[in-house]
Amino acid sequence: MTNSVAELENSACIFVIGSNTTSSHPLVATRIFRAKQKGAKLIVADPRKIQLALMADTYVRQNLGTDVALINGIMHVILDRGWQDQGFIEERTEGFETVKEKVRSYTPEKVSGITGIPEEDIVKIAEDFGTAQTASIVYCMGITQHVTGVDNVKSLANLAMLTGNVGKESTGVNPLRGQNNVQGACDMGGLPNVYPGYQAVNMLDNQKKFESIWGTDLSDQVGRTVSDMLGGLSDGSLKALYVMGENPMLSDPDTAHVEKALKAAELLVVQDIFFTPTAELAHVVLPGSSFAEKDGTFTNTERRVMRVRKAIEPVGDSRPDWQIIQEISNRLGYSMDYDSPEAILKEIAEVTPSYSGITYERLEGEGLQWPCPDEGHPGTKFLHKDAFARGKGLFHAIDFKPPAESVDANYPFWLTTGRIHVHYHTGTMTRNSPTLHSEVPEGSLEINPGDAGQLGIREGDEVEVSSRRGKIRTKTVLTERVKEGLVFMPFHFVESNANALTNPALDPIAKIPELKVCAVRVEKAA
Amino acid sequence: MDYRTALTTCTYCGCGCNFYLEVLDGQIIDTIPCKTSPVNEGKLCVKGWNVHEFVQSPNRLTRPLLRKNGAFEEASWDEALDFTASKLREIKDNCGGNSVGFLSSAKATNEENYLFQKLARAALGTNNIDHCARL
Amino acid sequence: MIDEVKKRVKELLDSGEIKGFLGLRDMHGHVGPHLFHEESDLETMVLGDGKRPGDSRYPLNKQLIHLARCYPDDTMGVLVRGCDERGLKTLATWNQINSGKVISVGIPCPQELARACECLRPYPDDFVGGEKVEGCAHGSVRQVDDMDLAARFDHWMKEFEKCIKCYGCRDICPMCFCKECSLESNELIRTGEIPPEMPVFHLTRAVHMAGRCIDCGLCNEACPADIPLRTLYKKVADIIDEEFHYRPGYVADQKSPLNILSHTGAE
Numbered sequence: 018m019t020n021s022v023a024e025l026e027n028s029a030c031i032f033v034i035g036s037n038t039t040s041s042h043p044l045v046a047t048r049i050f051r052a053k054q055k056g057a058k059l060i061v062a063d064p065r066k067i068q069l070a071l072m073a074d075t076y077v078r079q080n081l082g083t084d085v086a087l088i089n090g091i092m093h094v095i096l097d098r099g100w101q102d103q104g105f106i107e108e109r110t111e112g113f114e115t116v117k118e119k120v121r122s123y124t125p126e127k128v129s130g131i132t133g134i135p136e137e138d139i140v141k142i143a144e145d146f147g148t149a150q151t152a153s154i155v156y157c158m159g160i161t162q163h164v165t166g167v168d169n170v171k172s173l174a175n176l177a178m179l180t181g182n183v184g185k186e187s188t189g190v191n192p193l194r195g196q197n198n199v200q201g202a203c204d205m206g207g208l209p210n211v212y213p214g215y216q217a218v219n220m221l222d223n224q225k226k227f228e229s230i231w232g233t234d235l236s237d238q239v240g241r242t243v244s245d246m247l248g249g250l251s252d253g254s255l256k257a258l259y260v261m262g263e264n265p266m267l268s269d270p271d272t273a274h275v276e277k278a279l280k281a282a283e284l285l286v287v288q289d290i291f292f293t294p295t296a297e298l299a300h301v302v303l304p305g306s307s308f309a310e311k312d313g314t315f316t317n318t319e320r321r322v323m324r325v326r327k328a329i330e331p332v333g334d335s336r337p338d339w340q341i342i343q344e345i346s347n348r349l350g351y352s353m354d355y356d357s358p359e360a361i362l363k364e365i366a367e368v369t370p371s372y373s374g375i376t377y378e379r380l381e382g383e384g385l386q387w388p389c390p391d392e393g394h395p396g397t398k399f400l401h402k403d404a405f406a407r408g409k410g411l412f413h414a415i416d417f418k419p420p421a422e423s424v425d426a427n428y429p430f431w432l433t434t435g436r437i438h439v440h441y442h443t444g445t446m447t448r449n450s451p452t453l454h455s456e457v458p459e460g461s462l463e464i465n466p467g468d469a470g471q472l473g474i475r476e477g478d479e480v481e482v483s484s485r486r487g488k489i490r491t492k493t494v495l496t497e498r499v500k501e502g503l504v505f506m507p508f509h510f511v512e513s514n515a516n517a518l519t520n521p522a523l524d525p526i527a528k529i530p531e532l533k534v535c536a537v538r539v540e541k542a543a
Numbered sequence: 544m545d546y547r548t549a550l551t552t553c554t555y556c557g558c559g560c561n562f563y564l565e566v567l568d569g570q571i572i573d574t575i576p577c578k579t580s581p582v583n584e585g586k587l588c589v590k591g592w593n594v595h596e597f598v599q600s601p602n603r604l605t606r607p608l609l610r611k612n613g614a615f616e617e618a619s620w621d622e623a624l625d626f627t628a629s630k631l632r633e634i635k636d637n638c639g640g641n642s643v644g645f646l647s648s649a650k651a652t653n654e655e656n657y658l659f660q661k662l663a664r665a666a667l668g669t670n671n672i673d674h675c676a677r678l
Numbered sequence: 679m680i681d682e683v684k685k686r687v688k689e690l691l692d693s694g695e696i697k698g699f700l701g702l703r704d705m706h707g708h709v710g711p712h713l714f715h716e717e718s719d720l721e722t723m724v725l726g727d728g729k730r731p732g733d734s735r736y737p738l739n740k741q742l743i744h745l746a747r748c749y750p751d752d753t754m755g756v757l758v759r760g761c762d763e764r765g766l767k768t769l770a771t772w773n774q775i776n777s778g779k780v781i782s783v784g785i786p787c788p789q790e791l792a793r794a795c796e797c798l799r800p801y802p803d804d805f806v807g808g809e810k811v812e813g814c815a816h817g818s819v820r821q822v823d824d825m826d827l828a829a830r831f832d833h834w835m836k837e838f839e840k841c842i843k844c845y846g847c848r849d850i851c852p853m854c855f856c857k858e859c860s861l862e863s864n865e866l867i868r869t870g871e872i873p874p875e876m877p878v879f880h881l882t883r884a885v886h887m888a889g890r891c892i893d894c895g896l897c898n899e900a901c902p903a904d905i906p907l908r909t910l911y912k913k914v915a916d917i918i919d920e921e922f923h924y925r926p927g928y929v930a931d932q933k934s935p936l937n938i939l940s941h942t943g944a945e
Contacts, residue, residue: 317557350666
């Protein structure tokens with residue numbers, strides 16, 4: 018997030034797009050409720066009529082994968098009515114003219130045709146967002162998990178810059194990070210192209226710096242992403258995969274393809290706290306300890322680094338991941354000798370400029386939000402205050418592109434996937450929690466009652482759902498949350514694995530798969 | 544009677560709520576939200592309130608497992624670690640560090656993520672390290 | 679006041695009258711529950727007043743029940759405000775604690791907190807220091823009562839619409855001790871949906887709070903949707919008071935009329 022969670026409650030307008038906030042980030046939803054209570058305008062754009070839609074001033078359900086068109090349409094109206102922040106555009110940005118030119122053709126009429134959103138709603142959104150004193154954008158995987166994921170994010174950045182809603186309090190472009198420490202995993206260099214602190218691996222200065230600190234030669238070649246690794250296993254160019262606390266058998270698109278890839282590995286090491294479907298395919302399974310059994314830090318969605326403290330001893334013979342990694346590294350002949358997570362954080366602070374001022378002692382209390390470049394620095398509540406990282410904010414002129422696959426006579430329904438409020442990602446933890454499991458014990462397919470009627474399906478019926486990649490069985494829930502032609506499935510459940518159906522087509526830049534759009538057929542199970 | 548509380552951070556979503564795990568005689572008996580947390584101010588979602596349940600699930604992995612003749616068998620730590628390291632070394636020696644991939648975890652701590660990418664980069668000499676940020 | 683509390687706790691620990699004292703401590707920059715065993719521990723003791731009076735209150739009675747279930751023979755000390763003391767008395771009538779095994783150390787609430795809580799009796803019967811302040815009337819209830827029926831219904835439905843079904847109102851409640859909870863019954867309330875079925879989810883809980891709620895307000899503070907639950911339960915408590923002349927915990931040993939009616943006690 019460019020801004021902090023608490024700032025949302027003082028925003029005059031909040032635009033939630035592609036985030037089912039009350040289910041997936043409930044404590045962010047708290048701030049949205051409060052903003053609404055204080056009189057903020059709430060705009061919700063989501064193909065499903067999610068809980069936040071119930072209290073929105075404007076709720077629109079765009080057709081799947083049409084976000085760029087919607088955002089261009091909103092910008093068209095803002096420019097048409099002169100609601101843009103000309104001062105901000107001139108002082109802080111460049112490339113504005115190209116966007117202005119680009120969105121000229123995105124009239125409400127045209128955009129309505131693409132998105133299925135009434136013209137007057139597009140105008141209303143533009144007015145609420147464009148005329149607000151402070152406006153915040155909140156988004157999640159509904160924006161990013163598309164072949165146009167990068168385009169979608171850039172479009173939202175365009176909208177924020179156009180209206181001067183970045184670099185000040187209670188504004189910003191705010192992606193909600195899905196995993197508790199996905200922010201930290203990125204910050205720590207758990208990415209193929211960057212060292213900790215987003216220092217590019219293919220820049221000689223960075224390579225030299227890390228070679229000197231780590232005392233060994235390093236590669237200047239950008240590594241493989243998850244999907245490239247799976248591809249590599251399939252074609253034999255990758256021999257081994259070491260998976261720590263991930264479950265690609267459920268989280269990745271096109272499960273049949275994932276399974277084939279993992280089975281091709283000469284060595285598959287899985288380190289986890291539960292015996293996941295991915296662990297079932299491993300050659301060796303190493304039992305890690307959960308967050309309750311170790312010390313450390315997590316970095317939340319607002320870049321706040323906070324302490325994790327040990328509550329109990331490791332369960333059974335399990336060991337904290339940091340100890341296991343050290344054991345492996347030492348056996349490989351690369352010595353690691355940290356006596357505690359705190360000792361590791363000291364090294365992190367040494368090599369990561371944005372974490373330089375962070376120590377365990379300073380994390381007592383409310384934690385610290387990075388960038389925190391030195392021990393006197395109080396941390397950073399919101400980013401881009403006086404300048405962007407690159408200096409001026411760059412507008413990107415972007416055209417709408419349709420999703421990678423479309424419905425046809427064989428696969429007539431659009432399928433989108435997501436989370437539900439009691440479960441989490443691949444269900445490894447939540448399905449092992451009796452309370453959560455009993456609230457929602459199994460997966461389901463949400464379908465509009467009109468469509469269900471056409472197919473002779475009643476509430477609770479078993480159905481077969483098939484896509485161009487796979488077929489699964491699940492039970493149905495009849496609901497107006499989805500409009501006719503659209504169905505929804507949560508992806509937590511291995512018995513009705515939504516990702517057996519989803520499309521592995523990738524965004525060309527971010528390499529994120531289009532998990533939010535594919536075409537399926539729904540049939541009553543025999 | 545050994546009752547203690549541990550102030551920590553939630554392991555589910557990216558909100559990063561703070562709570563106390565209440566421990567009685569070595570068992571977590573409850574979770575209670577931290578009133579003064581800047582994130583959650585004494586509130587939690589249903590997952591947070593029940594976060595202690597999975598930790599002590601009887602389904603937790605408690606011993607290393609090695610596949611022998613197609614089936615998993617319990618192994619000692621030394622055996623499992625030796626096997627893993629020797630196979631990794633063999634593959635590195637025969638096919639190069641770039642023939643190994645590492646999937647790090649958005650569930651693990653910063654410290655563990657740091658060590659894991661260091662393992663990939665420094666011990667194996669590859670930048671083949673990623674995690675589920677996109678999923 | 680903190681010094682008087684520490685002194686009293688030290689006496690109780692030194693004399694061996696209690697095995698431990700459930701109170702609050704300031705650790706890692708936050709206030710949380712703690713079981714005090716030793717004098718040296720007492721340095722970190724606080725009363726739960728952070729930025730605002732009473733903003734770091736915890737359901738210590740709930741933790742007390744946990745401990746008492748595992749160690750029924752041990753006598754424990756516990757920090758109580760007026761509401762907590764009402765809780766202890768009521769829990770005893772529901773056979774959830776043995777009064778003989780609990781020694782409370784009371785503190786009165788400051789006026790600001792009493793006002794914020796609209797607490798009718800912001801002090802326990804006995805307290806070790808400080809002055810008691812006047813009780814405050816249920817103004818928030820009157821505000822809602824003044825709405826006409828349709829507006830009132832609308833008001834509550836709009837509030838319930840925000841519910842994310844965290845069950846936090848129940849989970850933090852020191853008076854919710856049932857092993858099976860109606861809120862989780864699929865026959866009564868369809869599980870798995872948010873918002874939960876309106877208004878049955880919240881009204882079910884409100885009904886179960888009748889004759890039990892001690893008006894501590896922890897539910898309200900724990901609600902991620904800021905639903906004014908306390909107002910709802912105050913209303914229920916007012917009705918029980920009007921009909922049965924009963925407020926939980928105001929008179930020792932007085933049982934809830936609903937306890938007597940149902941005669942099953944705690945299920």
